[in-house]
Amino acid sequence: MCTIGGNIGTASGGLCCVKYGVTAEYVLGLDVVLADGRLMSTGRRTAKGVAGYDLTRLFVGSEGSLGVVVRATLALKPQPPQQLVLAAEFASAAAACDAVCRIMAGGHVPSLLELMDRTTVRAVNELTRMGLPETTEALLLAAFDTPDPAADLAAVGALCEAAGATQVVPAEDAAESELLLQARRSSLVALEAVKGTTMIDDVCVPRSRLGDMLEGVERIAQKYRLTIGVCAHAGDGNTHPTVCFDAADPDEARRARESFDEIMALGLELGGTITGEHGVGVLKKEWLARELGPVGVEMQRRIKQVFDPLGILNPGKLF
Ligand SMILES: Cc1cc2nc3c(=O)[nH]c(=O)nc-3n(C[C@H](O)[C@H](O)[C@H](O)COP(=O)(O)OP(=O)(O)OC[C@H]3O[C@@H](n4cnc5c(N)ncnc54)[C@H](O)[C@@H]3O)c2cc1C
Numbered sequence: 001m002c003t004i005g006g007n008i009g010t011a012s013g014g015l016c017c018v019k020y021g022v023t024a025e026y027v028l029g030l031d032v033v034l035a036d037g038r039l040m041s042t043g044r045r046t047a048k049g050v051a052g053y054d055l056t057r058l059f060v061g062s063e064g065s066l067g068v069v070v071r072a073t074l075a076l077k078p079q080p081p082q083q084l085v086l087a088a089e090f091a092s093a094a095a096a097c098d099a100v101c102r103i104m105a106g107g108h109v110p111s112l113l114e115l116m117d118r119t120t121v122r123a124v125n126e127l128t129r130m131g132l133p134e135t136t137e138a139l140l141l142a143a144f145d146t147p148d149p150a151a152d153l154a155a156v157g158a159l160c161e162a163a164g165a166t167q168v169v170p171a172e173d174a175a176e177s178e179l180l181l182q183a184r185r186s187s188l189v190a191l192e193a194v195k196g197t198t199m200i201d202d203v204c205v206p207r208s209r210l211g212d213m214l215e216g217v218e219r220i221a222q223k224y225r226l227t228i229g230v231c232a233h234a235g236d237g238n239t240h241p242t243v244c245f246d247a248a249d250p251d252e253a254r255r256a257r258e259s260f261d262e263i264m265a266l267g268l269e270l271g272g273t274i275t276g277e278h279g280v281g282v283l284k285k286e287w288l289a290r291e292l293g294p295v296g297v298e299m300q301r302r303i304k305q306v307f308d309p310l311g312i313l314n315p316g317k318l319f
Helices: 004-010 055-059 093-105 118-128 149-162 174-185 187-195 207-223 250-269 285-307
Strands: 027-033 039-043 068-074 084-090 112-117 138-144 165-170 197-200 227-233 238-245
Touching: 004 068, 027 055, 039 055, 084 093, 084 149, 084 174, 093 112, 093 138, 093 149, 093 165, 093 207, 112 118, 112 174, 118 174, 118 187, 118 227, 138 149, 138 174, 149 165, 174 187, 187 197, 187 227, 187 238, 197 250, 207 227, 207 238, 207 250, 238 250, 250 285
Parallel strands: none
Antiparallel strands: 027 039, 027 068, 084 138, 084 165, 112 138, 112 227, 197 238, 227 238
16 A cells, blocks of 8 residues: 555555566656745656656655655556466475576566565464465465466476475466465565564565575574564565564664664675665665765765755655
């Protein structure tokens, strides 16, 4: 649930981005109220257009720091057909990540390719009593909304087996598919219920490093003696390691923050980014500078200065 302004402000994504792309790819033009009160229109209504700098793209993901979006021209697509989902269980997260690479490198175009690790699966069961397989180390959900989704699922199921899946279960119909997706959608709420509070990381890594990312997060969870569940938009390499902690326990809260930071460091080490879709806000300010480097940050600050010389738009965010 979000507003169009917030969605544009954070360049949001979601489960189906692996096929359909993120918000940025759908924003053609904007009406923006600038810091000095003037109204500016950016972009186009046409399929193509390269007149001047792409200010539309600059605003998408700018977290309200450059202007206030009051109108947006969005590209629309026809509603896709009902998707059919497959669930595959793996004995290790590495095997599941290998399957993800095989599927994408094989030229398949799933409408969704999501991963839930063991911790997340157990948390979802605890909350919803869904009866997901608790012996699994990683559960992969793949979906297709193609003309023949059953054939696509069969091909992808074979790739999962080749990567070592211990069980592959294709949904038979829309209702079963929806149930599997419900499990994935419950993940963050379920992890929140573990200890009452969560810090949700949003590290996106090159798909080929997904296995290293999951392995690293497990190491970090052990080091800090914390529960960290990972659900991921695996097809995009976008992971959400979710640190579960008791906010009333100062020592645990400190360990949670340190582990959260270490996960971002790991993401950068693996050639990734500190945020795939949630944005920087306040929590990751220091990390933005680490990712962009001094020259990158300086140029971004200068852009901010041009649009908001008095610093009245979302002060304290991003930098
Ligand atoms: C539990 C949880 C799960 C999430 N899951 C996902 C996910 O799967 N994928 C994903 O991409 N994101 C996810 N997010 C983050 C998500 O990007 C944002 O929460 C959401 O898109 C922002 O929309 P909002 O309407 O809540 O905006 P807000 O949170 O109100 O604002 C978000 C940012 O946009 C700015 N903004 C708001 N309106 C405007 C406007 N009119 N003009 C300019 N700037 C504006 C705000 O200043 C702020 O910086 C999740 C967040 C939470 C808490």
